[in-house]
Amino acid sequence: MTDNEVALSVDVEDWYHVPAVTGSSFAKYDSVDHFFRSWEGRYDYLTKPTYRTLELLDAHDVTATFFIVADVVDRYPGLVEEIATRGHEIGCHGLHHECAIDADTKQPRFSRPAYRDRLLEAKRVLEDATGQSVTGFRAPGGYVAGWMLDVLEEVGFTYDSSVSKNSLYNKTDSELQGVGTTPYVPQTTSLEPHGERTFVELPWPYLETRVAKIPVGGGPMLRFLPRPLLSYGLSQALKRGDTSFYFHPIDLARESFPAVGNAKKRPFYWTNKGRGAESKLDSLLSDIGSNSICTCEEAVRKTRQRHVHAR
Numbered sequence: 055m056t057d058n059e060v061a062l063s064v065d066v067e068d069w070y071h072v073p074a075v076t077g078s079s080f081a082k083y084d085s086v087d088h089f090f091r092s093w094e095g096r097y098d099y100l101t102k103p104t105y106r107t108l109e110l111l112d113a114h115d116v117t118a119t120f121f122i123v124a125d126v127v128d129r130y131p132g133l134v135e136e137i138a139t140r141g142h143e144i145g146c147h148g149l150h151h152e153c154a155i156d157a158d159t160k161q162p163r164f165s166r167p168a169y170r171d172r173l174l175e176a177k178r179v180l181e182d183a184t185g186q187s188v189t190g191f192r193a194p195g196g197y198v199a200g201w202m203l204d205v206l207e208e209v210g211f212t213y214d215s216s217v218s219k220n221s222l223y224n225k226t227d228s229e230l231q232g233v234g235t236t237p238y239v240p241q242t243t244s245l246e247p248h249g250e251r252t253f254v255e256l257p258w259p260y261l262e263t264r265v266a267k268i269p270v271g272g273g274p275m276l277r278f279l280p281r282p283l284l285s286y287g288l289s290q291a292l293k294r295g296d297t298s299f300y301f302h303p304i305d306l307a308r309e310s311f312p313a314v315g316n317a318k319k320r321p322f323y324w325t326n327k328g329r330g331a332e333s334k335l336d337s338l339l340s341d342i343g344s345n346s347i348c349t350c351e352e353a354v355r356k357t358r359q360r361h362v363h364a365r
């Protein structure tokens with residue numbers, strides 16, 4: 055038993071926000087605006103599973119951080135307000151879920167002023183809708199670079215939770231040499247630890263085996279990996295310190311999404327979503343236990359206190 059906790063978070067986005075459909079260098083549509091100019095079918099596959107998510111968290115008596123794409127506020131009336139009313143922390147998951155760096159080159163897709171303006175707009179929209187101060191960020195698609203943290207800090211965010219060190223992929227501009235599974239203070243313009251600032255990075259966990267580091271932070275891994283593996287990976291990470299886990303309400307969506315972009319290029323991407331993912335999540339939350347679950351802000355606050363004491 056340890057006092058370490060899993061910071062639980064929920065990324066609130068719909069099926070058309072994923073990088074294969076909009077907002078990335080390999081998207082079917084340039085932008086969410088472009089998608090809505092051409093799309094005439096039903097778009098909302100998010101509302102129902104978000105309400106089921108809220109019920110599930112209530113049943114486990116846990117409070118989480120919801121990283122929300124800001125354009126959800128206008129297109130899903132009342133949804134974001136409901137999340138805040140239920141007492142959850144509101145974080146930011148971009149204005150339209152655009153990846154800020156290119157998937158292949160890791161070079162910026164926006165100028166720094168343009169990125170800054172989008173962040174400010176997203177933060178304002180979420181704060182106006184919920185009355186909460188929004189201080190946490192998760193990079194859309196998990197594509198994150200050191201310079202992005204500097205801009206986040208400039209516009210008033212105090213933490214980010216996007217970095218995943220593992221043996222399967224690296225979506226950052228860094229080798230992540232010093233990064234583990236516990237929250238840390240990054241250096242300026244870097245994702246590497248041992249910085250001297252108040253900004254905190256809350257990375258995603260991996261399961262360390264003799265041959266590889268397997269990502270167990272959630273998202274697609276909630277759908278792809280068996281529960282015992284996720285559970286074991288989380289308990290291993292908890293021995294090292296606080297860690298994190300996340301999922302999407304659309305991981306729990308029971309209907310098939312329209313066959314656009316991702317469905318054609320990545321036919322297995324949404325495999326295992328729906329009831330199976332929901333019951334796996336339910337069991338996993340029981341495995342962790344509500345006493346060992348906190349919000350991202352709570353984990354970040356503990357990190358900052360430790361950092362101040364260590365100086």
Ligand SMILES: [Zn+2]
Nearest residue numbers: 065067194195
């Ligand atoms: Zn996302």
